[in-house]
Amino acid sequence: MNLPKLPIYLDYNATxxxxxxxxxxxxxxxxxxxxxxxxxxxxxxWAAEEAVKQARQEIAALIGAAPEEIxxxxxxxxxxxxxxxxxxxxxxxxGNHIITCATEHKAVLDTCLHIEKMGGQxxxxxxxxxxxxxxxxxxxxxxxxxxxIAIMYANNETGVLQAVRDISALAAxxxxxxxxxATQAVGKIPVDVQxxxxxxxxxxxxxxxxxxGVGALYVxxxxxxxxxxxxxxxxxxxRGMRSGTLNVPGIVGFGRxxxxxxxxxxxxxxxxxxxxxxxxxxxxALPGVSRNGSAEQRLPHVANLSFNQVESEGLMLRLxxxxxxxxxxxxxxxxxxxxYVLKAMGLSDEAAYSSLRFSLGRFTTPEEIDYxxxxxxxxxxxxxxxxxxxxx
Numbered sequence: 001m002n003l004p005k006l007p008i009y010l011d012y013n014a015t016x017x018x019x020x021x022x023x024x025x026x027x028x029x030x031x032x033x034x035x036x037x038x039x040x041x042x043x044x045x046w047a048a049e050e051a052v053k054q055a056r057q058e059i060a061a062l063i064g065a066a067p068e069e070i071x072x073x074x075x076x077x078x079x080x081x082x083x084x085x086x087x088x089x090x091x092x093x094x095g096n097h098i099i100t101c102a103t104e105h106k107a108v109l110d111t112c113l114h115i116e117k118m119g120g121q122x123x124x125x126x127x128x129x130x131x132x133x134x135x136x137x138x139x140x141x142x143x144x145x146x147x148x149i150a151i152m153y154a155n156n157e158t159g160v161l162q163a164v165r166d167i168s169a170l171a172a173x174x175x176x177x178x179x180x181x182a183t184q185a186v187g188k189i190p191v192d193v194q195x196x197x198x199x200x201x202x203x204x205x206x207x208x209x210x211x212x213g214v215g216a217l218y219v220x221x222x223x224x225x226x227x228x229x230x231x232x233x234x235x236x237x238x239r240g241m242r243s244g245t246l247n248v249p250g251i252v253g254f255g256r257x258x259x260x261x262x263x264x265x266x267x268x269x270x271x272x273x274x275x276x277x278x279x280x281x282x283x284x285a286l287p288g289v290s291r292n293g294s295a296e297q298r299l300p301h302v303a304n305l306s307f308n309q310v311e312s313e314g315l316m317l318r319l320x321x322x323x324x325x326x327x328x329x330x331x332x333x334x335x336x337x338x339x340y341v342l343k344a345m346g347l348s349d350e351a352a353y354s355s356l357r358f359s360l361g362r363f364t365t366p367e368e369i370d371y372x373x374x375x376x377x378x379x380x381x382x383x384x385x386x387x388x389x390x391x392x
Contacts, residue, residue: 012361055255086228159302168197210257
């Protein structure tokens with residue numbers, strides 16, 4: 001087997017490298033076309049404004065939105081905060097109840113905790129062993145005070161896809177807004193805000209080969225018109241919903257990343273699905289290895305696996321010189337607690353502690369997958385032998 005260049009990166013759900021084509025589009029806006037997009041009295045500002053306009057169109061085109069429905073933020077976390085807190089404040093006269101899910105990203109869960117401290121009521125729906133919510137439970141949770149349903153599109157740890165269109169149809173029948181954190185989905189699988197029936201949606205550039213530090217919130221303008229209260233004041237930028245000088249180079253990169261995704265996503269997804277299945281089949285053929293989450297309703301490039309009698313931290317330590325992996329969300333990787341996502345799916349502490357996430361991406365090669373299979377299998381066998389020795 002030909003050795004790939006080491007270390008191998010298999011943590012694309014945490015972040016992605018900037019595509020060289022994206023970087024090339026961004027570079028002039030650091031040194032040559034460095035104007036402020038809000039400076040409308042000279043050519044430097046006009047050039048920046050035009051670049052932002054083009055990027056807004058490219059981003060909107062990827063998700064089936066109107067350009068005016070794209071609100072730029074510093075990332076998906078800020079977009080989630082703006083959606084949840086903004087709707088909570090703007091619709092306070094209608095109600096104060098939000099419905100979310102136990103397996104949401106911390107950007108949603110922690111924001112919901114903040115809303116509870118502000119007097120809001122939040123229902124946290126459970127998930128089944130596949131990581132999916134029950135639509136009947138969602139419907140029964142809706143009350144006359146419910147103003148928002150916040151259910152993520154694709155889970156960052158397992159890749160599980162929720163039934164977004166069924167959720168949006170229910171929200172429409174009940175006259176409740178529907179927000180989804182689609183950070184892991186946009187650019188990886190087809191997402192269409194109109195067909196999916198979304199009212200608000202958060203996503204980020206750095207999960208789709210764009211730069212870090214820039215994201216967006218889709219906010220529907222018609223049927224119904226949604227207007228979350230701004231959480232950052234000072235100048236009235238972004239239709240008054242998010243003030244602050246626009247990150248022009250980042251936005252240009254975001255737009256280019258979306259344009260590339262729109263033209264290459266289908267091909268990328270098919271290739272990565274084959275590689276993911278190859279990796280998963282080989283590792284699940286080992287004794288005591290199982291997949292976590294739905295087999296069918298998930299992203300094509302993600303595999304979350306449990307390795308019985310092997311602690312994931314020890315396994316990652318053995319593999320860290322040659323492979324970049326994760327035991328869960330990059331936002332909670334510093335904690336020693338078992339994954340709350342896997343625990344919510346019914347896994348025991350031991351099973352959750354033995355789980356690893358493999359997330360593939362645009363630059364993953366077959367040689368890297370073959371190496372990862374071989375290296376992981378050896379590491380698992382070595383740790384199990386060591387454990388047997390320690391038991392004596």
